[in-house]
Ligand SMILES: NC(=O)c1ccc[n+]([C@@H]2O[C@H](COP(=O)([O-])OP(=O)(O)OC[C@H]3O[C@@H](n4cnc5c(N)ncnc54)[C@H](O)[C@@H]3O)[C@@H](O)[C@H]2O)c1
């Protein structure tokens with residue numbers, strides 16, 4: 321059996337070599353030519369998997385080690401009866417870490433407290449629901465918008481997008497790219513929504529770049545300069561708009577979900593899906609392929625303001641300014657697309673908040689609820 325696997329998938333040997341010969345290729349370079357004698361294809365989000373790719377191929381299984389599936393023509397796979405699996409939720413915790421870390425960074429820079437802000441979450445799925453839960457546990461007011469869920473489950477607990485736009489200080493987009501049907505998300509935030517955002521508000525996009533009209537956002541940021549933009553995803557990746565890049569306060573190269581834990585969960589979920597497709601059972605677990613974190617534990621001995629403690633612990637694990645700075649630096653030395661992809665391919669090791677044990681001394685136990693709410697693994701002396 322021959323498997324073509326994106327070279328940016330970690331643990332591909334541990335997860336896929338037992339099934340056959342693994343050919344690793346850069347995801348953007350995989351073409352129909354490579355699949356002429358392949359039985360399985362395992363990708364991430366940068367490989368377009370469609371009829372052009374698979375028409376002349378014997379591939380019977382396609383897996384994507386990602387949450388998003390907009391790069392896969394699932395209707396074509398279904399018509400050809402090619403098995404398909406994705407990795408829902410694999411990196412959702414990492415995206416929530418990214419959003420919390422970005423907001424805590426802006427709070428420090430702009431002089432406000434997270435608990436003073438109302439946050440709108442658009443798209444309350446694996447990512448959005450976890451974000452909502454962590455923010456609410458921290459005492460932050462959250463308004464949620466998810467029309468597909470509201471249609472299925474009833475409208476209680478969900479608001480209209482316009483309500484979030486008019487009431488929230490922070491608007492976080494966590495929608496998939498949906499181009500057809502009643503709940504399309506392409507340019508969900510178009511010029512009219514972007515222009516209606518409250519002056520001084522923050523807009524975060526860690527869903528898909530196409531969910532927001534980049535030109536309209538660039539226009540508002542240029543003309544009024546009264547918004548703060550945190551952008552991890554972009555229209556036309558990797559050839560992102562340099563003007564919008566320069567206007568965003570935090571601008572990262574689609575790495576919100578790039579924790580090692582999240583990527584490995586994605587590899588593992590597709591490993592199990594392929595095993596099942598082949599009628600096998602596999603005992604492989606995350607613990608088998610995921611190393612212990614470099615920083616396992618830290619101790620806080622004195623109570624300090626909660627959000628300072630959150631920043632301290634967060635920065636011991638992940639600081640989004642590092643990803644912002646690196647993209648800006650790489651863009652000075654090479655073409656934008658190369659810079660964007662290089663930052664993703666050579667991504668430094670990053671772990672999730674939950675991997676850090678935070679030990680609290682007797683004088684710091686009041687910090688326990690806030691640190692737990694933010695996702696850290698809190699240990700108290702008692
Ligand atoms: N930046 C990153 O690194 C990164 C990482 C993971 C996921 N993502 C993106 O984030 C998206 C969301 O991830 P998820 O795991 O929460 O997916 P999910 O499928 O679990 O949840 C998506 C939610 O969006 C809702 N939704 C769909 N259309 C909507 C609309 N028009 N308005 C409001 N809500 C709508 C759905 O009902 C669903 O609840 C993914 O599809 C992916 O594109 C990005």
Ligand SMILES: O=C(O)[C@H](O)[C@H](O)COP(=O)(O)O
Nearest residue numbers: 364365366386387388577578
């Ligand atoms: O959909 C997802 O899971 C995320 O967007 C993921 O982080 C994409 O990563 P990539 O496939 O581009 O490496």
